[in-house]
Amino acid sequence: MDCLVLKNIYSTYYSGNRLLPVLDGISLQVGDGEFVSVLGPSGSGKSTILKLAAGLLKPDQGQVLVDGEETAGHSQLVSYMPQQDLLFPWKTLQDNAVLPLLAAGLDRHTARARIGKLLPTFGLEGFADYYPHQLSGGMRQRAALLRTMMVDSNLMLLDEPFAALDALTRENLQDWLLKIWSRYRRSVLFVTHSIDEAIYLSDRIYVITERPGRISLEQKITLPKPKVRSMVTAPEFSLYKKILLEALHQETSWEDGGKIEGETF
Numbered sequence: 310m311d312c313l314v315l316k317n318i319y320s321t322y323y324s325g326n327r328l329l330p331v332l333d334g335i336s337l338q339v340g341d342g343e344f345v346s347v348l349g350p351s352g353s354g355k356s357t358i359l360k361l362a363a364g365l366l367k368p369d370q371g372q373v374l375v376d377g378e379e380t381a382g383h384s385q386l387v388s389y390m391p392q393q394d395l396l397f398p399w400k401t402l403q404d405n406a407v408l409p410l411l412a413a414g415l416d417r418h419t420a421r422a423r424i425g426k427l428l429p430t431f432g433l434e435g436f437a438d439y440y441p442h443q444l445s446g447g448m449r450q451r452a453a454l455l456r457t458m459m460v461d462s463n464l465m466l467l468d469e470p471f472a473a474l475d476a477l478t479r480e481n482l483q484d485w486l487l488k489i490w491s492r493y494r495r496s497v498l499f500v501t502h503s504i505d506e507a508i509y510l511s512d513r514i515y516v517i518t519e520r521p522g523r524i525s526l527e528q529k530i531t532l533p534k535p536k537v538r539s540m541v542t543a544p545e546f547s548l549y550k551k552i553l554l555e556a557l558h559q560e561t562s563w564e565d566g567g568k569i570e571g572e573t574f
């Protein structure tokens with residue numbers, strides 16, 4: 310069964326006294342154990358899709374189903390990593406990471422022991438008592454991912470977790486995330502505006518257009534697994550890149566850099 314289904318979602322925000330259409334008929338699924346990305350330009354509604362999936366927002370129209378059950382806009386138990394790194398600056402790495410375990414009812418001692426065991430896997434051994442400002446950007450993102458994974462849920466929603474990192478750190482974390490993913494086999498909905506990142510990580514990619522977001526392409530990625538970095542220079546990789554680039558720019562006119570009004574597909 311698909312662990313996440315979005316069915317014909319329409320979503321708007323109030324902006325000033327105007328209704329801003331953000332998502333225009335979005336349907337997508339994430340299968341069990343699948344790594345799915347949403348790729349789209351800034352402002353296309355990617356974060357809105359994740360907020361809907363997390364139950365933090367209610368769509369104007371359409372359905373959100375997690376494990377076959379309609380969520381009706383109330384927050385359910387999914388692990389969601391928002392776009393900003395939301396580690397509490399006044400708490401140590403360990404005390405940030407234990408929060409979902411404490412919320413689930415574990416006592417502090419057991420929760421800390423469990424986090425302690427996982428620190429090496431997350432490349433954070435020896436840093437339990439460090440505060441977020443004492444960690445590198447990559448470490449902070451790994452700590453935020455560790456905390457996200459402590460929510461006992463099959464579905465993970467990750468909103469541009471590597472966007473703020475330098476290229477090398479980003480590539481290292483992508484490889485690391487794939488390792489973690491194949492080890493824990495969660496179902497992932499991953500948001501990015503990087504074509505290379507989406508191809509490298511995903512089993513399937515949805516391309517969404519500029520606001521109001523519509524799906525312009527659903528692309529399965531069949532690169533051999535486990536993924537290796539040298540793959541990014543392979544002809545298949547370039548072919549995917551070409552297809553995705555075309556889908557991304559379908560509605561963008563290069564002359565005025567804006568959206569061609571009224572065009573549908």
Ligand SMILES: Nc1ncnc2c1ncn2[C@@H]1O[C@H](COP(=O)(O)OP(=O)(O)O)[C@@H](O)[C@H]1O
Nearest residue numbers: 322323324331350351352353354355356357520
């Ligand atoms: N709370 C909000 N109120 C009003 N407008 C919003 C709000 N959140 C997002 N928007 C607008 O909705 C559009 C989509 O936002 P978002 O989902 O964050 O896009 P993305 O993550 O793809 O950059 C943007 O134009 C943004 O300005």
Ligand SMILES: [Mg+2]
Nearest residue numbers: 355356357392
């Ligand atoms: Mg966003």
